Amino acid sequence: MQMSQENGSPPVSSRTRPLRRAIALGASAALLVALAACSTVDDGSSISGKGASGSANCGSGDEQSAITAAVKGRTLKVGFAPPILSEFYTQVEKSAFNRMSELEECYGIKWEWARQGALNDAHSGVEAVGIVENFISNKFDAVFVCSAAAHATMQEIYKAGSEKGVDFYQFNSTEELENPSQADDPTAGLSTVSNIGYDDRWQSGYIAGQYLAKALQGEGQIVQILGPSGSDWTKLRQQGFEAAISEFPGMTIVGSADGGYVRDKGLTAAQDLLTKFPDIAAIYGENEDMALGASQAIDLAGLKHWDGTKGIITIGADGLISGMDSIRQDKLSATVDVNSVDMGRTMIDTLFQHEILGMTVAQFIQIPTVVIDKTNVDWAEAKIAASQAGSGKY
Numbered sequence: 001m002q003m004s005q006e007n008g009s010p011p012v013s014s015r016t017r018p019l020r021r022a023i024a025l026g027a028s029a030a031l032l033v034a035l036a037a038c039s040t041v042d043d044g045s046s047i048s049g050k051g052a053s054g055s056a057n058c059g060s061g062d063e064q065s066a067i068t069a070a071v072k073g074r075t076l077k078v079g080f081a082p083p084i085l086s087e088f089y090t091q092v093e094k095s096a097f098n099r100m101s102e103l104e105e106c107y108g109i110k111w112e113w114a115r116q117g118a119l120n121d122a123h124s125g126v127e128a129v130g131i132v133e134n135f136i137s138n139k140f141d142a143v144f145v146c147s148a149a150a151h152a153t154m155q156e157i158y159k160a161g162s163e164k165g166v167d168f169y170q171f172n173s174t175e176e177l178e179n180p181s182q183a184d185d186p187t188a189g190l191s192t193v194s195n196i197g198y199d200d201r202w203q204s205g206y207i208a209g210q211y212l213a214k215a216l217q218g219e220g221q222i223v224q225i226l227g228p229s230g231s232d233w234t235k236l237r238q239q240g241f242e243a244a245i246s247e248f249p250g251m252t253i254v255g256s257a258d259g260g261y262v263r264d265k266g267l268t269a270a271q272d273l274l275t276k277f278p279d280i281a282a283i284y285g286e287n288e289d290m291a292l293g294a295s296q297a298i299d300l301a302g303l304k305h306w307d308g309t310k311g312i313i314t315i316g317a318d319g320l321i322s323g324m325d326s327i328r329q330d331k332l333s334a335t336v337d338v339n340s341v342d343m344g345r346t347m348i349d350t351l352f353q354h355e356i357l358g359m360t361v362a363q364f365i366q367i368p369t370v371v372i373d374k375t376n377v378d379w380a381e382a383k384i385a386a387s388q389a390g391s392g393k394y
Contacts, residue, residue, distance in 0.1 A: 058106035068107045071356055075110035078351070079135035079143035081128060082172075085117040088288075088318045088340055089146075091384060092171070095344025097392030103352055113394040114140070125149025129157065132168075136161040142193075142351055146172045148231065158191035167355065170195045171347055172338070174232035175364070188363050194350050196343060196365045200233055201240035203369040204317050204336050205286075208237075209244025211334055211371045212251075212282050215306070215313055219250040220281030223273040225259040225266050225290045237286050237317065254280065259290035266293025267300075274301050282313040288323045288335050291316025295331045306333045319372065321388065324381035327374060334373040337380055341387045342367045 058064040080096075082089035093115065100111050114135070118127035128147035132154070135143045143161070145168060147154055158168040170192050176199055180188035198204065212222065222245065227234040245251050254277050257269035266285060274280070274297055283298075285291025295305070295314050304311035307330070316323060319337030326332035346367055353359040372380045 056102040056105045064106060067357070071107045071109045073108050073110070074356065075112055076142065076351070076355060077112040077140045078114070079132075079140045080113065080115040081131050081135070081143060081145045081147065082115075082117045083125070083128065083146050083148050085115075086289075087320050087322060089117065091320070091340035091388060092344040092347075094390065094392070095341045095387045096348050097344075097394050098387060098390035099345040099348040099392070100394060101390070101392035103348070109352070109356065111394050125153075129153065132157055132161070136164060136166050139164075140166055142167040142169060142355055144169050144171050144347055144351075146170065148233075151175075151178050151232075155191050162191055167193045169193055169347060169351060170197070171343060172197045174200060174236055176201065177232050177236055180364075182363060186363065190363065192363070193354055194361045194363060194365060196347050196350060196367070198338055198366050198369050200236035201243070203366070204338060205237035205240025205242075206244045207240075207369070207371055208284060208315050208317060208334075208336050209241040211315060211373075212284065212313060213244060213248045215333075216251065216281055218248040221252050221254045221277060221279060222282045222284060223270075223277055223280050224253060224256040225269045225273070225283065225285045225294055226256055227261045227286050227290075228258060231261075234286060241284060241286075259285065259293065261287050261289060263289040263293040263296075266290030267296045268293075270294035270297035271300070274298070274303070280312065282315070285314065285316040288316035288318035288320050288332075291332060291335065292323065292326060295326060299331075305330050315371075319380070319384065321381065321384055324372065324377055324384070327372065327377045328381075330374075334371055336369055337372045338369050339367045341383055344387070 080093060082092070100113075103109050104111065116131045116134070118131070120127060125148040128145070128149045132143060132145055132147070136157075143166060145154070161168060168191065173195060175190070175195050180190060182188045224238070224241070226238060242253065245253055255273050257273055259266035259269040266289060269290070270283060270293060273283070283291070283294045285294050291314050298305055298312055298314065306313040313333045315334045315336070316332065317336035317338060319335060319340060323332055323335045327334065346365060350361050350365060354361050370376070370380070
């Protein structure tokens with residue numbers, strides 16, 4: 001489907017719009033020079049950061065003036081649609097707010113931000129469809145979406161919204177499950193401007209499994225507490241985790257249970273597994289809340305947490321402030337920090353580059369992840385805490 005132009009020019013496909021916008025921007029050589037001078041080259045997503053003093057680093061006077069002229073005092077109307085309103089997505093949003101505040105300070109851009117997450121069944125994605133359609137009908141400029149809804153369903157909605165002038169950016173999503181390829185199509189068959197996140201298989205599940213194998217020296221029984229059956233995040237993280245464990249013949253996954261991605265269900269699932277498998281060496285909680293529930297189950301059973309040589313290792317994934325606190329208290333052995341801070345900032349940089357500066361951005365932008373335990377929790381927690389204490393608020 002194509003969108004006709006008011007000026008009578010040929011219709012432009014929503015797929016080609018980013019390229020056309022980038023070409024149009026190329027007419028301003030002076031602006032391109034300014035942008036090149038103040039952009040980083042690591043992943044193409046950063047424009048400028050915080051200076052050492054804590055104030056925004058806006059580049060040279062000429063750079064700032066040129067980009068401010070390109071902004072033209074515009075207000076961007078942005079929707080934020082996480083699958084659920086939780087600690088992790090609050091961390092992402094606050095980090096995004098801080099970056100928005102920096103860009104507003106530097107270049108005069110204004111923001112209109114609206115957040116709506118599922119209130120009931122986040123895992124089916126049914127509510128997400130209505131939420132995104134509401135953003136389209138209210139003529140938002142762009143929408144960030146993380147949804148458990150069916151891939152094909154969301155892509156159709158994105159396509160329809162794009163034809164009405166709304167751009168879509170997925171974050172923390174699971175596109176790798178669909179195995180998209182840019183070999184013959186720059187969009188990889190997607191109706192999104194960009195997908196910002198990490199690979200759940202190898203940047204989450206796999207490194208969690210590798211961590212356990214190293215700590216246990218390749219020997220021991222493990223149980224898994226997973227998200228709801230059918231969840232794309234569960235499929236991918238489990239794939240990576242089991243790939244890592246399969247590399248160690250002395251390690252065995254003896255049982256799994258559904259923890260529903262929440263702490264109380266993680267607790268119940270862990271209690272059941274500990275009863276069935278009393279000799280386990282480790283519990284893998286596919287997300288951090290379930291791992292923290294498992295930690296409670298260890299305490300209630302009168303068992304010992306891992307002390308570096310013995311006890312039960314518990315590892316999760318997300319990178320929550322509450323999880324960092326539990327690591328300090330020896331209640332959670334480790335977690336995979338999937339980097340809510342860089343995710344939020346990269347989302348806003350990508351949006352600014354495309355919507356304001358007309359840049360063609362990468363369809364897939366992967367941020368770094370890391371396993372956090374007592375050896376590196378200080379800097380990890382400090383980074384998140386600093387982002388949550390920032391002044392940005394919208």
